[in-house]
Amino acid sequence: MLTSTSFPTPSRRSLSMTSTASTYLDAVVHRSTRRMDPDGFRINWRDAPRKGKFFPGVEDLSLDRIVPPDDGDITAFGLGSLSQMLKDTYAEGNRRLAIHCNSDVDDLPRYGTSSHARGTASGGARYPVSIYLVAGPGSGLTPGVYYYNTYHHSLQRLLVGDQTGRVAAALGHDTVANQYLVLGIKYWQNSFKYHNFCFHAVSMDIGTVTHAWREWAAERGMRLVPHLWFDEADLAAMLSVEGDQEGIFAVVPLGAAISRPAPWSGDSQTFGREIERSRTTRTFPMVVDMQAATAEGGRARPTAGALQQAAAPTQPAGDFFPLEKAEAPACGFREALVRRRSSFGRFVSQPMRQASLAALLEAGLSGGSYPCDASQAMPMSVMQLYVFVNHVEGIPPGSYLYDSRRRGLIRVDGRAPGEFLQKHYALENYNVEQAGAVIVPAVRGHAVIDAVGDRGYRLTSAAVGAATQAVYLAAATLAGVGCGAALGFDNAAYIDRLGLASNGVVPLIMIMVGAERAARANFRSEIL
Template identity: 35%
Template sequence: MQQEAREVVRDYTEAVFRRARTPMEPLNYEVDWADQPSRHKSYPGAPRLPLPADLPELPTLRDLHTGENLPATTRWSLAGLAALLRLSYGVLDRRMAVNWNQDVAKRAHLEHAVWGRGTASGGGMYPVEVYLVVGAGGPLLPGVYHYHTGAHVLERLLLGDVTGTVRAALGTDGPGTGGDSYLLAGIRFWKNSFKYNSFCYHVVTQDLGALLGSWDLLAPALGVPLRRLLCFDPAPLDRLLDLDSDAESVFAVVPVDWTGADTRSPAAPADATARVRARYPAFERSRRIRDFPAVTAVHRAAATLARPAPDTVESAAPRDLPGEPVALPAPRLDRLSRPLSAVLASRSSSFGRFRRPPELTAADLGTTLAFAAAARRYPADIKRTDGGPELTRLWVFANHVDGLPGGGYAYCERRHALLPAGSEPEGGMSAFLQQQYFLTNYTMGQVGAVLAISGRPDAVLDVFGPRGYRMLNAEVGTVAQRAYCAATAQRLGCGAVLGFDNVAMNTALGLDGTDERTVLFLLLGRHPEATADLAYRL
């Protein structure tokens, strides 16, 4: 069973990585924009509980990077949880920028408005849904709640303490089984697949990681612990939330301990709450929902759980690379002095806005790399206490970087240096990158550098089983979110893209003949200082 599931996942990842050359099924798919799902899942019949809207003063990115000036560790309060939810996935503003991107004319109209959020999402689809399971020690009535991202409220779906169901899903000996309450991060595929069809699963599993990456930053900034749990049985949690597991499923569990909670509800047997389900149906805007066999197959396969032996996890990490390092300027931590709340509120993708000169500098690049690489050490049930091992590596395609010759490089965080991985292609890096990019929303000649996040999918699958694909992509998304934050703090432009020919990009970095592959790319550069932008803060 495990081997068959691994092969399904391997086949899907191979199709994803080769999609620039061999399109994925279904061919000639047309998006029905008029029938797209709502960007904000809601439960119209459920009671609503308004959440505090005031946002606290938060430490700077520099403080988070160095671990200095952080608040003392405490437990969660309702106000702290509200800040976590709003700054990570809630709507923060309406945005409009005048640029040459092809959809700029639509964005002036209300029905096509862009509503800014703190976390990046592939295509701006935001498919992750956040649920809160509150136990006896919480500040709310025990029960199950859904976070409505558009209204910043909790929708109460069920009354009663069902934390025993979560504990049973985590396993009697699993981590987090003693939590007061739990955040459940689920993914609704249709919110993405209506646009990206079979490619959906690759995108949404990175979206999950981006959200968890925001939580990794917000938790220490708020002075509370947070740990993602990825090894659990999703079936009882999906039943609890009344979800069709092929259409929406729980992907991550985060324990929450409340301030002043001295007692915890007893762990119920697995069958004690198995028949309890959320009471209210969700609203569905789409008249027709399509299923995509490739998404269903890979999701069923990747849901298969295998807990790795502790002495095997290191074998999933990227291997050391040879080469004479090229030193980078020390990270300019003074440029990370903006508060995290301000960074998340102003984070955006750089569609149509990259301009040069001035050039990106080696210091800009090095500061971004150092901050982003630290994202790979996050508290999780698949990690050691020091956050290792890292499942990903950062690479650089230096295009127009002042102080750095053009070419490919691997980033070594330990030495804060670059290892040469390929000279500048004939015809120049800009021409090469444009040839490998099969979309039309960026001009590579205006981009300073392209960062690539890589991993070893086969090794991860061998260690963690089929679910390792989700774990790898979650780390990729976490690194991307942190890169966005570093760029925003430095007032640089950043844009995550999946539109490169992975095969050609791997070859350019010398990865042919290895099991390491590029997974996601981030464009880095500068924006013009004078722009016609609108940001209406909510």
């Protein structure tokens, strides 16, 4: 069991509107009327970065060869369980070749623009999370720092020497694990496409990844706790990354702990240096500012009850519609990771089962609770789930708030939302009216930032990402139910429609769910 030493209490800001993170959140909310992209910005697909880092000359240590998939004790976090977890959640899997309505469908048959399934969702499918393994004595590897290569399901050793004590010190822990997963975000991997909006998208990816890991471990009786508060500058120095290029967002301790930190002597040998594919790279001012602002408070871990002031507001009065008992999953968790995908225009205007919606809402709210190193500061009611109902058995079309205590929906607006949803959707890959429902995780974002500082933006985004991943995986276990998440909607219009302006609640993502076509063109891509 890891224990921790308390960091200093974060300073409170008198007005959230003066903070970098709150200013950025406002920019995200109003980007439909005040564009976030720089003047003259164009996506240069020919010079796009890789979906992962490239370290030439660094040996690949194949995890399948080091640890056969069926070997090892899966109830303890050794190398075998680590290998299987990474493969199930973040390695590239089956080739994506199904016909759908997303803009990249014409490019999928070409090798250079191919797409592969992964168990974890990612904003814009760019997968910018850099996964580093810091291995110590007893981990089954030579102590050092390794990069996880998602293309080959392999580890690349970047640095030799036991760094686990250094990571424990950065976390403020008085015990040390024998290995850690450190999660960075390489901004250019996403910002080349999403410019200043990048930070909003990539910070949710931390939630999708860590939620998948947490659930994978829980199925085997193990507990993983992501840590979002630590000395970020020291870990960035350990990994030789520059702050404006890559932020260090999370640390996940693995394996057994010892009572005293292993000493870090400072002696190490560096092997790997990344080579970028893009000939021309650039930074974006809002992303640089957000990285600096959210990194600054890394050592100020929130104290107990610090987020109580950001709790969700009192539920509104309105007609109540109880939901049927949640539908039981039709497959296990690992199978759900294989099945997970985005629907991309495959919804049909048929009523979805009420029990299916109940299962998705339960999963989403559970994921959004996001157990982490700040859990002692978080009331369960920080996140709310709003639901736009188009086609659900026994529920009239309208806008609702999910009431988890009573297991039902509170109506907040009785107008059919289909036309509204399509009008305020910026992309062309979904007819939103055909979705059975649209689930909208919402948080009092400015209140969170007021309570714990700018780094609270990362916590909020991670929780929303976790809720999204939970809904995706729940949908994958239900027969005939599709799912697709998107950030391309008008947040301000949603605030007006749901009546949220007075209580500071901000809708942060839209998750479309509903019945899909029974017959879909596809390929047996697992044999390619």
